[in-house]
Amino acid sequence: xxxxxxxxxxxxxxxxxxxxxxLKEYLLRGMFRGSVNPKVAVHALADVTLSAADxxxxxxxxxxxxGKTTLLKLLAGIYPPTAGTCRVDGTVCSLFDIALGFxxxxxxxxxxxxxxxxQGDTPAGVRRKRDAIGAFTELGQFLDLPVxxxxxxxxxxxxxxxxxxxxxxxxxxxxxxxVGDAAFQIKAKARMKELMSASRLMVVVSHDVYTVVxxxxxVVWMKHGRVVMDGAPQEVVxxxxxEVAGGAVARAA
Amino acid sequence: MFGHLAATWKFRHFLLSLVxxxxxxxxxxxxxGIGWSLxxxxxxxxxxxxxFSNLLGGGDxxxxxxxVLAGMAVWGFLRDSALxxxxxxxxxxxxxxxxxxxxxxxxxRTVLGQAVHSMIAVGVVAALVAAYxxxxxxxxRLGLAAPGLVMALLVAWAVATLAALxxxxxxxxxxxxxxxxxxxxxxxxxMYPRKLLDDKGMGWVVxxxxxxxxxxxxxxxxxxxxxxxxxxxxxCAALTAALILLAAGAVGxxxxxxxxxx
Numbered sequence: 459x460x461x462x463x464x465x466x467x468x469x470x471x472x473x474x475x476x477x478x479x480x481l482k483e484y485l486l487r488g489m490f491r492g493s494v495n496p497k498v499a500v501h502a503l504a505d506v507t508l509s510a511a512d513x514x515x516x517x518x519x520x521x522x523x524x525g526k527t528t529l530l531k532l533l534a535g536i537y538p539p540t541a542g543t544c545r546v547d548g549t550v551c552s553l554f555d556i557a558l559g560f561x562x563x564x565x566x567x568x569x570x571x572x573x574x575x576x577q578g579d580t581p582a583g584v585r586r587k588r589d590a591i592g593a594f595t596e597l598g599q600f601l602d603l604p605v606x607x608x609x610x611x612x613x614x615x616x617x618x619x620x621x622x623x624x625x626x627x628x629x630x631x632x633x634x635x636x637v638g639d640a641a642f643q644i645k646a647k648a649r650m651k652e653l654m655s656a657s658r659l660m661v662v663v664s665h666d667v668y669t670v671v672x673x674x675x676x677v678v679w680m681k682h683g684r685v686v687m688d689g690a691p692q693e694v695v696x697x698x699x700x701e702v703a704g705g706a707v708a709r710a711a
Numbered sequence: 712m713f714g715h716l717a718a719t720w721k722f723r724h725f726l727l728s729l730v731x732x733x734x735x736x737x738x739x740x741x742x743x744g745i746g747w748s749l750x751x752x753x754x755x756x757x758x759x760x761x762x763f764s765n766l767l768g769g770g771d772x773x774x775x776x777x778x779v780l781a782g783m784a785v786w787g788f789l790r791d792s793a794l795x796x797x798x799x800x801x802x803x804x805x806x807x808x809x810x811x812x813x814x815x816x817x818x819x820r821t822v823l824g825q826a827v828h829s830m831i832a833v834g835v836v837a838a839l840v841a842a843y844x845x846x847x848x849x850x851x852r853l854g855l856a857a858p859g860l861v862m863a864l865l866v867a868w869a870v871a872t873l874a875a876l877x878x879x880x881x882x883x884x885x886x887x888x889x890x891x892x893x894x895x896x897x898x899x900x901x902m903y904p905r906k907l908l909d910d911k912g913m914g915w916v917v918x919x920x921x922x923x924x925x926x927x928x929x930x931x932x933x934x935x936x937x938x939x940x941x942x943x944x945x946x947c948a949a950l951t952a953a954l955i956l957l958a959a960g961a962v963g964x965x966x967x968x969x970x971x972x973x
Contacts, residue, residue: 471971481881535811538967552809559805561729563736572732575725576810584724 460548460627460659462510462533467542469503469528469683502528504683505542510659510676517670517691518663519698520680526663529680530554530630533661548659551577551626554633556617557610566601566608566616567592573620587623594619594649596642615642622649629657633664667695712959715813722812726820733824752783752832759902767903773843774934781836781930782901788829789867789922790892795821796871797878797885804973814969815962818871826864833860837933852936858944859928862951866925869951869958876965879972899923921950 503525510516518526531537532544534552559576560569570591574584592601595615605613631650654660654673664670670677670691677694679687687694719726738747756779764772796818800807803817834853841849878884899922900908908914917923924947927939 479881480883481877481887482883484881536808537970540967555805555809559809561732564732568728568732572725572728575722575728576806576812578721579724581724 459512461512461546462508462628462659462661463543463545464506464508464532464539465543467503467506467532467539467544468501469525469532469537470540471500471502473498473500501683503532503539506683506685507542508678508685508688510661512658514659514676515654515674516661517674517677518661518680519665519667519670519677519695520686524680525683526680527554527632528683530632530661530663533628534630546628548627549578549625550628550630551621551624551653551657553621553629553631556621557614560605560613560617562606563604565604566595566597569605569616570601570620573617574623577621577624591619591623594623594645611639618646618649622653625656626653627658629653629660629662631660631662631664667699671695712963715815715959715962718813719816719819722816725812726816726823729820730823730827733820734827737824737828749832749835752780752787755783756780763902767907777836777840777843777934778904778930779902780839781833781933782899782926784829784832784836785863785926785929786896786899786901786922787832788825788863789870789925790896791829792822792825792867792871793874793888793892794885795825796874797888799871799875800879800969800973807970807973813962814875814966815868815872818875819868822864822868822871825867830860833929833933840934849936852933855932855936855938856929859925859932859947862947863925863929865951866921866954869954872958873954873961876961876969879965879969895920895922899926901926921954924950 506525506529508516508529518529520526528537530552531554532539533546534550534554535546536552538544559573561572564572567588570588571584574587574591579587595601597612597615600608600612601616605616608616631654654662660674662670662674674691677687677689677691678685679694679698687697756776759779760772760776764770764775767775799818799821800814803820806812806817807814833856837850837853840852841847874884874888898916898920900917905914905917905923908917924943927943928947931937931939
């Protein structure tokens with residue numbers, strides 16, 4: 459049974475002023491003179507507790523930098539908790555950063571195969587759904603070309619078609635995906651709805667509070683990496699909007 | 712460690728399809744295809760043979776050339792695996808940021824690509840030896856070298872994983888490894904026989920060099936058809952196990968921190 463169990467989880471990054479450190483600097487400055495590239499601790503998630511069970515549709519709202527995407531990446535297993543625990547049972551499908559990770563010198567068809575394998579498919583499974591994915595992209599003969607020749611929109615179409623061809627128990631979605639032109643967006647929205655209703659447990663991060671109220675049975679409001687409120691969608695969204703409006707009034711004054 | 716092996720098996724189709732892609736790209740970029748990739752070790756062997764065969768090869772230029780080419784194939788595999796391992800996490804960053812599969816899959820991708828490449832060179836050596844000795848059965852020596860080649864593969868995977876982890880935290884690792892590889896090349900009996908150092912009382916330089924032990928269990932059987940003693944195999948196996956344990960320990964210690972440093 460798909461479940462999510464997050465207990466007092468924190469994710470703390472250690473950022474440095476300069477991106478990387480050399481071994482030379484580490485040995486000479488770090489050991490003897492104090493580093494000129496100091497560490498800064500960034501608390502992306504702080505003491506988050508969240509649980510969700512089969513049938514839950516959880517929306518996550520909050521300002522930019524509130525920790526929504528970090529929470530999703532924690533649930534997907536990409537970020538490990540630096541404190542606390544995070545346990546997700548069930549097959550997971552993550553819909554974020556999907557346009558990344560193409561093999562540019564490989565064709566669209568080959569990338570469909572690689573991505574499907576990455577999602578845990580077997581060769582038989584890939585053979586079964588390969589044509590359907592190709593058809594959904596509407597990229598036709600472009601699928602025979604290396605992906606480096608694709609436009610950003612075409613890459614997004616390909617990525618979306620592969621990512622949403624999964625049959626997940628736990629679905630993790632970041633923001634509303636703007637995919638391709640108007641005609642494809644209608645198709646993409648229909649596919650998303652289909653996927654959302656097919657998945658048994660869903661966590662969706664969005665700035666569109668109205669969509670969240672419409673599609674979720676529970677909403678989590680996050681602020682500075684912490685869960686501020688967790689409850690019925692309308693109640694949490696109203697509280698969030700009241701704070702946003704209060705902030706706007708304060709700024710205007 | 713077993714979790715990583717299980718995940719590697721689970722994602723074997725992903726891994727192998729990317730290895731195939733890497734090899735295709737590598738050989739498609741050049742007019743000579745696979746021949747181009749052999750040009751470097753063959754050119755080096757020709758130069759070494761012309762310059763050093765009389766000095767170091769005991770007056771047997773063909774035997775010397777075969778020995779150098781086999782040595783270069785094994786040594787080149789270890790060196791290239793380590794150096795490519797340094798870039799491994801950066802090159803696979805997009806996958807790492809998308810999917811929580813163990814990072815060791817990506818270092819294995821690098822090492823398997825290098826292994827196929829080096830096996831072609833090893834195959835060429837075996838074919839040349841068989842042709843020179845007019846004995847097709849000499850090709851079967853590849854089987855005798857197989858245990859050594861498997862150990863070399865495991866060592867390369869461990870070293871590439873350690874190099875990838877080190878580069879994540881210290882960006883100058885690749886540069887330092889290049890310097891170290893250059894030094895080790897001259898301390899490994901590739902272009903000179905081990906006896907040369909033994910005669911000068913410097914055999915210990917070879918004894919403490921892991922690369923030379925691996926050469927003993929690969930190059931020796933391949934060229935002469937004779938297996939080294941059990942003690943050599945045991946030393947090699949112990950060395951391989953130690954490196955695997957070191958890499959597994961480093962992965963266990965650092966794997967949860969890698970994503971925050973990419």
